[in-house]
Amino acid sequence: MSDSLSAPQLLRIRAKLEAMVADQSNPLRSEQAAAALERMRNGEFGVCVECGDEITPARLAAKPEARLCLDCQTLKDEEDS
Numbered sequence: 342m343s344d345s346l347s348a349p350q351l352l353r354i355r356a357k358l359e360a361m362v363a364d365q366s367n368p369l370r371s372e373q374a375a376a377a378l379e380r381m382r383n384g385e386f387g388v389c390v391e392c393g394d395e396i397t398p399a400r401l402a403a404k405p406e407a408r409l410c411l412d413c414q415t416l417k418d419e420e421d422s
């Protein structure tokens with residue numbers, strides 16, 4: 342469990358995720374946000390699902406639905422292209 346996000350930060354991120362889930366204009370993001378909320382309930386939020394490293398608070402603030410750290414995301418983007 343990441344301890345680098347403060348409680349107010351987490352609350353703000355959770356509110357953002359809940360708004361994303363409710364936003365039906367972007368179903369994929371809505372789904373990713375729901376998964377992120379699920380990880381938050383499980384205490385797994387903010388940890389990369391690929392390598393288990395912490396996702397930086399700055400990245401989470403910008404992209405709260407992120408499930409990969411920047412390194413893994415970069416690798417994945419390279420694979421996908």
Ligand SMILES: [Zn+2]
Nearest residue numbers: 389392410413
């Ligand atoms: Zn990673």
